[in-house]
Amino acid sequence: MAINIKRPNGTEDVLPKDVHKWLTVEKIARETAESFGFSEIRIPTFENTDLFLRSVGETTDVVQKEMYTVMAKETKFTLRPEGTAGTIRAMLQNGLLNEALPQRVFYILSCFRHERPQAGRLREFHQFGLEMAGSPSPCADAEVISLAKTLLDRLGLKNIELYINSIGCPTCRAKYHEALRSYFEERKDELCDTCLSRLEKNPMRILDCKSPVCGEIAKDAPLIIDYLCEECSEHFEKLKNYLTKLGIDYKVNPKIVRGLDYYTKTVFEFVTTEIGAQGTVCGGGRYDGLIEQLGGQHIPALGFAMGIERLLLVMEKQGCDYLTPKKCDIYFATMGDSALEKAMELSRELREYGYFAEYDMMNRGLKAQMKYANKIGAAFTVVLGDNELNEGKAKLKNMESGDEKEILLDNKFTANFDAVYIDRMLESLEDAEAFPAFPMNKESE
Ligand code: ATP
């Protein structure tokens, strides 16, 4: 039997040629979150399975169909299907919630869900997400939504719609569940088996069933928004008001219920139609009961998560700019052993000063070395041979302009290179028209 060592279905390799795209998203996400007062948190890749049963909810698709669970000795562990449960667990376990509120953390992590792989839907995918704990106020909802919107804008993304809804609190939910139950009860025979079992325990979950038949039945189901209690309605009205004040366009979509059980009051999604069926790039909301449910005090909280693969699909589609990967500053083409040793010595010193330096390690001829320097986009090259070593000087070539300058191979080499390098930087700055703090969508320029 042939061994299968191929990448598992629904996973991806990120190759060196593409990694700068990921770094762009990660860097801008970090900077944006930090500018809103969030700090990074890192949590384990797997947790006790019970954590997800408790928080995500036993009747959700994630728990019922998508979790990767292993039995290790006597204990059941699950690869995290999302970041909120583990993050709140970590905040509780490490006493963060006893410190000054609101506590604000963000994360960039991998998630695992056993789903049917397709464009924008993977089995291992990555999220940028964040959680804010402590504030019951709708201004916190507006703040978190505004952060998501700022990030999408800074990435240069266009045509992404914000949909908001309120799914109420346990008080309004009780009345709503009754209404839903009696609605679905009438068409019980047509529901799928999973939804049938949800009818008693959690009828709201039927609303996000992916089966077309259940979806069709759910179309005319009662809407939660018509069942909100006074406090929840007022919260929602205030949020809408804040969003308008912040100049953030939104649409109320009473059909959004979100796929995880812990949400209360505000839920929201940022959606695009440009990358096919998997167009939700960000999903989030308030979860005022979760911390208590996990053994903490009653502390209201909220957050969101963005799918990084989906963000990158939209960025690619819309031709967004990425931060440019660092390229070789100086390449030493060498002839002979003594020249190679000199190149090694100079490279070590240059690297100490932060330069990206390279020399030949393949024993290539001079012509092939220059071809290689060109291929990797080296900014400068220096040819070193016996002549250069004897005279103690060499030619430093600017690969873009072709200009050559003599440079001494003495202990001032790095300082001399600095001067030439800075001149080149200044020239290219003069050539560049504008220098935006964040990469912009090309169309907007
Ligand atoms: P969907 O409705 O697309 O299944 P979801 O409601 O299950 O999304 P969340 O649990 O809210 O998604 O996760 C937040 C974000 O993570 C999503 O908006 C999406 O961008 C991303 N995401 C979720 N599941 C996947 C997946 N299997 N592959 C890639 N990205 C995903």
Ligand code: MG
């Ligand atoms: Mg899903």
